[in-house]
Amino acid sequence: MKVILRYPRRQELEFHGPRRVRDILKELNINPEAVLVIRGDSLVTGDTVVDENDVIEIRPVMSGGQTDALH
Amino acid sequence: MRCIKCRKPAAVEVRRHHSAFCPEHFIEFFDNQVRRAIHEEKMFTHDDRILVAVSGGKDSLALWDVLLRFGYQATGLHINLGIPGYSDLSQEKTEAFARERGAELLIVDLEADYGVTVEDFKRGSERTPCSACGLSKRYIFNKVALEQGFDVVATGHNLDDEAATLLGNLIHWQEGYLVRQGPVLPAGYPNLVKKVKPLFRLAEREVAAYAVLRGIDYVLDECPNAVGARSLLYKEALNLIEQHSPGAKQSLYLGFLQKGRRLIAAADERPQLVECERCGMPTTSEVCSFCRLMERVKIRLRRARPEPVAQPASD
Numbered sequence: 195m196k197v198i199l200r201y202p203r204r205q206e207l208e209f210h211g212p213r214r215v216r217d218i219l220k221e222l223n224i225n226p227e228a229v230l231v232i233r234g235d236s237l238v239t240g241d242t243v244v245d246e247n248d249v250i251e252i253r254p255v256m257s258g259g260q261t262d263a264l265h
Numbered sequence: 266m267r268c269i270k271c272r273k274p275a276a277v278e279v280r281r282h283h284s285a286f287c288p289e290h291f292i293e294f295f296d297n298q299v300r301r302a303i304h305e306e307k308m309f310t311h312d313d314r315i316l317v318a319v320s321g322g323k324d325s326l327a328l329w330d331v332l333l334r335f336g337y338q339a340t341g342l343h344i345n346l347g348i349p350g351y352s353d354l355s356q357e358k359t360e361a362f363a364r365e366r367g368a369e370l371l372i373v374d375l376e377a378d379y380g381v382t383v384e385d386f387k388r389g390s391e392r393t394p395c396s397a398c399g400l401s402k403r404y405i406f407n408k409v410a411l412e413q414g415f416d417v418v419a420t421g422h423n424l425d426d427e428a429a430t431l432l433g434n435l436i437h438w439q440e441g442y443l444v445r446q447g448p449v450l451p452a453g454y455p456n457l458v459k460k461v462k463p464l465f466r467l468a469e470r471e472v473a474a475y476a477v478l479r480g481i482d483y484v485l486d487e488c489p490n491a492v493g494a495r496s497l498l499y500k501e502a503l504n505l506i507e508q509h510s511p512g513a514k515q516s517l518y519l520g521f522l523q524k525g526r527r528l529i530a531a532a533d534e535r536p537q538l539v540e541c542e543r544c545g546m547p548t549t550s551e552v553c554s555f556c557r558l559m560e561r562v563k564i565r566l567r568r569a570r571p572e573p574v575a576q577p578a579s580d
Contacts, residue, residue: 200485227504230473237276237474239266239285255473256425256500257322257487 195244197222198251211248216240219252229254277474280511288478295475298466299331306449308461313416315339316458318406319362319370321355323476323483324421326362328464330479332419333366339419341370342409344402347382348490355484362481371413373405381562383490388569389562394490397558404555408546410458422462425469428514429499431521441536444529447522455540457547468514469500 197218199205209218215231215238231238232251244250266275268287275285279294286294302308309315317332319325319341332339343359346352356372363370376382379401381389386397406418427446434442452459464472476483491497506513540546541553548554 225501225504225508227468227470227507228501230470230477232477237288237477239275239278241266253473253477253485254487255323255470256497256504257324257469257491 195246196249198249200251200253209244211246212243214240215242215244215250218244218250222252224252228256276478277471279468279471281468281507281515283511291474292478295467295471296331296335298471299463300335302448302463302466303461306461308419308449308463309337309417311337313338314414316371316406316410316413316415316418317341318402318418318420319343319359320421321358321362321484322421323473323481324423324426324464324469326359326421326481326483327472327476327479328419328421329362329368330366330481331475332463333368339368340415341368342406343370343372344405345372345374345376346398346401347374347376347384348488349384351484351486351489354486358482358484371409373409375401379559381559381566385562385566386558387490389565390558392558393494395494395496398490400554400558404546404553406460407456407458408544411456415458417459417461419461419463421464421472423464423467423469423472424514424518425500425503426496427462427465428503428518429496431518432499432503433495440529444526447526453538453547455538455547456545457538465518 195209195211195213197207197209199207199222216226219226219229219231219240226240230253231242232253233242233244233248238244238250266278266285267273268275268290269284270290270293271287273287276288277291278285284294315332315337317325317329317339319329321343329339329341341359341363343356345356360370362368383394383398383401386392387394390397392400409415410418427448431443431446434446448462448465450460503514503517536549538547538549539551541548541556542551543556544553546553546555
């Protein structure tokens with residue numbers, strides 16, 4: 195399967211399937227709280243099994259900026 | 266994993282609520298959290314004119330989307346900050362969103378309207394770019410709201426933003442910031458428009474999920490100036506705790522609002538607000554931080570770019 199990462203730079207990785215989403219994230223050392231996983235145009239949960247021919251995108255959800263003041 | 270409401274396959278797991286939802290019921294969950302925030306905190310009503318601060322990112326576009334769906338009078342305000350390779354795309358996405366929904370959008374261009382860009386802040390100010398940018402945005406949102414008669418400014422700050430800000434304020438024991446941190450900053454004399462954060466009950470991941478499920482085309486890239494920002498460190502630290510203890514962020518921030526703020530308020534000494542002698546906006550000193558920032562940046566820019574030598578007239 196193809197895994198597209200967006201952060202810190204765009205990368206495409208190959209994994210052999212079938213694999214659970216949460217196991218892929220664990221192997222990549224990615225905190226599930228900090229990303230969404232998208233297959234096609236759908237969001238998938240950590241227990242979803244991804245097949246050999248699937249493409250998934252791991253999309254970070256964090257954005258930064260100023261923290262030390264009122265906003 | 267199945268939706269706790271309808272047993273269809275789940276799209277989003279919300280561990281802090283021991284829940285998972287299909288797309289339809291996730292939107293319902295999201296809507297309920299926003300409604301609860303608006304009503305419980307008395308943010309605004311359908312009679313109010315709301316100015317939504319819109320960057321083109323997921324949070325602000327999700328906020329604008331949900332307020333429009335709820336039928337509020339929500340006008341967008343986008344500030345082009347002049348960040349190369351980032352600001353123009355942000356403006357394009359914001360304009361496309363407004364066009365698709367027939368929503369009213371105001372644009373302020375920092376360079377055209379104020380003669381500087383965020384790039385100039387890096388060279389001409391001791392503040393970090395995020396700090397100078399945040400200051401400028403707050404100033405401009407307030408000024409536009411005031412001049413154009415909006416009742417309230419709404420921003421897309423989510424639970425993670427607020428928890429990270431709280432953590433930063435706690436680490437540095439910023440008493441003045443702590444006592445006023447909250448989802449509503451009331452209007453005040455002089456010239457301070459009410460500010461609200463209707464997404465404060467929703468985690469950043471939930472706001473991103475809403476944006477994806479609603480098909481909102483937002484800017485995916487992080488602002489280049491935010492790389493390495495302290496806020497990202499605090500968010501990562503909180504997410505690590507959240508991973509092992511779901512609900513930690515919510516407990517930290519909502520617990521602070523319910524209990525912590527009251528304790529700190531006892532020690533609060535409110536600063537006296539006066540009108541800036543140059544621009545009339547609210548400040549605690551004679552000249553406001555924004556006017557001082559502009560002055561410093563422009564002095565340094567003039568030094569860096571000397572005036573061209575005057576040429577004799579040709580006729």
